[in-house]
Amino acid sequence: MYAEVIFPLKVKSFTYRLQSDMPPDLIGRIVRAPLGNQSLYGIICDVRETLAFEENVPFENINHRISKVKQIISIHEHFGSSTTISLIKWLSEYYISPLGAALSSYPFKEAIKIIEKFRLPNRDAFLANNYYSNNLHNVERDISLLFNAIQDANYKAFLLHSPSSFYQKSFLRNICEKAAANLSGAIFLVPEIMQIDDIANIMKKIFGERVCSIHSKQGNKKRIEVIKGILSGQHDIIVGTRSAILMPLKKISFIAVLNEHSISYKGEEGLRYNGRDVAIMRGFLEGIPVLLSSICPSIESFNNAKNRKYHLLKPSQRLIDMSDIKIKPFSSRRRPDIEIINMYDDENSGLSISKKVLLTAKKCLSANENMLFIVNKKGYSLITCRDCGYIFKCSNCKTPLIFYKKEGFLRCSKCGQEKRAPEGCNICRGMDLMPLGAGTERINEDISKFLNNEAILIEKNTQKLADNDSFIPFIIGRGHHIRRLSESIFKAVAFIDVDLYFLEPNYRANEKLFQEIIHFAELVKPDGCIYLQTRNPKNRILNFIKNYDFSGFYKNELAIRKEIGFPPFSRLILFNIFLKKEIDGDRNEFQRILSQRQEEGIEILGPIELQSLEKSQIHLRFLIKSKDRKRLNQLASSLKEAFNILKGVRVTTDVDPLRF
């Protein structure tokens, strides 16, 4: 008998010979096996009667290969549940990465450390003593009871379109209270670290010490401690960010993904999995319900609900009434008004803040109310020459340079190049330079100039408002830095330039704008107002937003996506290619391979050259796009293989990319 073993290394699996007296259920067990001149822990992913060879292995090599097969040193307990291996295989296939890279995304090495150090009691024994696992069949049935209002306890995905974050939390609390006695193992995902405590506190009231939380900024010691708790069975209710979805629970009955639309669920490095999508796949493989919820669901999830892949839960439905949700119905919380402000009406003022917004700000000031300014640009402004119209650009990458007034510098946001603020124009030698547009710094200046008041500038998303003792009425920040604050504290929000979203070369820009504004609506008092400053006041998207018209927006957006053939009507895989400079041949070779692989039904978009952070390399990027996910993945892995053979070429892929 032979076993395929995956190690937590960025490589494929390896074959080992098995001894004759083996414990049952080999698949998923942790093993120790020789590799190179060391021995490593890995995990069995397959068991075979005979050796399998890849095709094209010449005869004379077979004996050599057989002689290389070594024996496993020792065999241990399972890692996670019986479906762990299936999920690892799926991750590896879907995200076009070696099996070992998928295993590396798990807390596997931590688990090994813990097992080695603490000699944990066998968890099977531990669970047998636990009250909630005494009767598996009953558990199974009770979980289906839990969700009887929703459906039977087999795999089933639900999409809750929640009217507010408060509703979302109440819904989750109620479900968990009702199911508490029957829940053995659950994972609750939130997009941001800040939101963990909120959910964890709700869960602690229900589950007490069984609750633990997991996130990437926890520090190794704490992380090991938590994972130890999970492995020993002490913790089985996990609240955390993205990586929590891969925690090795022996048994799991429920997964919930809060704010499922958040792009924070998508990884930026390593195996770039989407925590939400992995949650769905894990739920499917484990045979348990998965709840996705959001105050503004993603287009993909909405589409899945529309196609009956997910069951859509709307708070108004009878379904919800049956689950004892004791909170106000959808309509009873008034949302703030949204007003579109045509900046052409203010053309002559030369200001970036409209008269109406200034007036509102003054009112806030006299009424001791807070107001939030969303400014999606860094620094003070761009610099332009009044004589010839030249806009100062980076000499490296032609990106417009950003002027930082306080520092007296121009800086390139792409490559980081800096220079002193110029005295005159590079092109016409004119001396009449002028700021163009407005970033956070300039809006800050305008506020103190016109409103005679200080503002707080939020520059990190971890920064909290409560740090300040004295009342400061105005807060300025870039959209993605202002994250969930616990209360509706603002009387008004002003989006300085919503048009920036429409200029973004990202097919998801509309969706992003919609989601952000719905987000901010939660921070505004019900009698408050959100102002959208624009030069396209008739824009359809803005009008859907103004009316909180979700179904209109989704219908419109899906029609656009269908028209341009982008997700959810196709799948995308993004390729980053890093070429060592001075190897001209390789760039041609790269192009040759790419054009050679053109096939019917798969589009290749690009490549384009990006500004590389390292000067010694060229960074190219292209997308492949198809309606046929399987064929797209096949092409992607064959491209990856072909590029990897080339010398001085490094490739990374991003399946279902969200940022471009």
Added chain:
DNA sequence: AGCACGCCGACT
């Protein structure tokens, strides 16, 4: 020529 260092690929 001889050695130090760093990158890359193999490991069953």
Added chain:
DNA sequence: GTCGGCGTGCTC
């Protein structure tokens, strides 16, 4: 992860 091979570049 760890090791060894090999190419680069610096020194004696």
